[in-house]
Amino acid sequence: MLKIYNTLSGEKEAVHLNSGKTVQLFVCGPTVYDYAHLGHARTYIAFDVIAKYLKEKWFDVFYLQNITNIDDSPEKLANTFEKEYLKDMKSLRVDSVKKYARATDHIKEIINQIKTLKDKGFTYQIADGVYYDISKFKNYGKLSGRTIIQAEDAISRIDESKEKKNKGDFCLWKLAPYRTEGSGAGFSEPSWPSPFGRGRPGWHIEDTAITQKFFGTQYDMHGGGKDLIFPHHEAEIAQMEAISGKKPMVKYWLHSGFLTVNGKKMSKSLGNFVTIQDFIKKYSARILRFLVIKSYYRSPTDYVENSVAQAKKELAKIDEFIARLGGGNHRLKKGHNLTLKAERAFETAMEDDFNTPKAIACVFNLVNRQNSLIDKNELNKADAQDILKFLKKIDRILGFIFWPEPKAKTPQEILDLAKEREKQRKENNWQKADELRKKITELGWQVEDTKAGPKLKRATT
Numbered sequence: 001m002l003k004i005y006n007t008l009s010g011e012k013e014a015v016h017l018n019s020g021k022t023v024q025l026f027v028c029g030p031t032v033y034d035y036a037h038l039g040h041a042r043t044y045i046a047f048d049v050i051a052k053y054l055k056e057k058w059f060d061v062f063y064l065q066n067i068t069n070i071d072d073s074p075e076k077l078a079n080t081f082e083k084e085y086l087k088d089m090k091s092l093r094v095d096s097v098k099k100y101a102r103a104t105d106h107i108k109e110i111i112n113q114i115k116t117l118k119d120k121g122f123t124y125q126i127a128d129g130v131y132y133d134i135s136k137f138k139n140y141g142k143l144s145g146r147t148i149i150q151a152e153d154a155i156s157r158i159d160e161s162k163e164k165k166n167k168g169d170f171c172l173w174k175l176a177p178y179r180t181e182g183s184g185a186g187f188s189e190p191s192w193p194s195p196f197g198r199g200r201p202g203w204h205i206e207d208t209a210i211t212q213k214f215f216g217t218q219y220d221m222h223g224g225g226k227d228l229i230f231p232h233h234e235a236e237i238a239q240m241e242a243i244s245g246k247k248p249m250v251k252y253w254l255h256s257g258f259l260t261v262n263g264k265k266m267s268k269s270l271g272n273f274v275t276i277q278d279f280i281k282k283y284s285a286r287i288l289r290f291l292v293i294k295s296y297y298r299s300p301t302d303y304v305e306n307s308v309a310q311a312k313k314e315l316a317k318i319d320e321f322i323a324r325l326g327g328g329n330h331r332l333k334k335g336h337n338l339t340l341k342a343e344r345a346f347e348t349a350m351e352d353d354f355n356t357p358k359a360i361a362c363v364f365n366l367v368n369r370q371n372s373l374i375d376k377n378e379l380n381k382a383d384a385q386d387i388l389k390f391l392k393k394i395d396r397i398l399g400f401i402f403w404p405e406p407k408a409k410t411p412q413e414i415l416d417l418a419k420e421r422e423k424q425r426k427e428n429n430w431q432k433a434d435e436l437r438k439k440i441t442e443l444g445w446q447v448e449d450t451k452a453g454p455k456l457k458r459a460t461t
Helices: 038-058 075-091 103-119 148-154 205-215 226-244 276-282 285-294 305-327 338-351 356-375 381-398 412-426 430-442
Strands: 003-006 011-014 023-027 061-067 099-102 123-126 129-132 170-175 199-201 219-225 250-256 259-261 301-303 445-450 453-458
Touching (some): 003 250, 038 219, 038 250, 061 205, 075 276, 099 103, 103 170, 170 226, 199 205, 276 285, 285 356, 305 356, 305 381, 338 381, 412 445, 412 453
């Protein structure tokens, strides 16, 4: 039975969902004012794996993600970075999201939620906008375990106002400043008309407006990074439960751990800010996906250069193993049932709060044991096919095992060396053939002997 750690209860809980229904999963999306970075990759790859595992169990998952395209930046710039973000997700094989919902497409729903909160007495208006009065919501702090007194330590700049009733009150609708001087007269930032005055939504209200539209007032799962627990997710609960009068807004809350670079928080000021595109250019999207999945999604992850080198070696080991499965003789008739054990171990790991490090360990344990059988020519054809079938099945979740690399044009020098080596092998000149293999390796290529002849590929390490 699947168990997940629920931030709301602080415990691992057995997941009880009707197998005939759609699992509703919402994950907070990016604010598209810059290129997506490794922190985004850490969160969205993790939840891609979670969504895909849920799909394997319940057949249908409605994975919803918002796109915050409301900021001080102009709409054209937001559209540009939204396209870049979606391109990054495609590169990383994050393809489980069923709907990306832009904030600007849901202004009507946002305004309606603020009106409902106002009618229910949860808001007040001051000079710069409409605010949520957290003193009116008695359960404020139940997700994070914080109190109202502590609430001021994580408020965004849009919520700053000396006129607020409580330091933790957050903005629902920020009135747009109007410039009257010179040729630049007019509203100085993106804004929309509303009953409260022309302005734009606060940080938290778009999420509940979007989820209510697609999921209703209560739904199954909500995810995001741990940094969003307070105040963002706390504010979402305060908004939606005040509007609906129903508890809980979300049954299961899931949060991914922080990402650091060489032990430090990633930031441009420290010079350790790494975008997804920069990483992919230097290494590959496959390595980044693998690095994220190697870490338990709730644990903090520290990105260091030597972790990339290790990832390359591990991926090369998988590639070599798959090539051996396809190219071996596998004449033995006796089976070994190791794949069945690996399947059980993989499922046990994933059922335990999506424990991908243990799941990947199952894969490498299978590789090691089966490689030993191949070395002794003790793996039969049926077993080889079962292994490939198993690896393809779990790769629908993991997404890094079968990854076609861009085809590299083999230099003529390498082709000539491989041809000469094959000639020496046929003439049983093994020493000369080994010397030619070594020369090919020194030039950065690998040669693999198959039934169809020598197969060449670039060395991965």
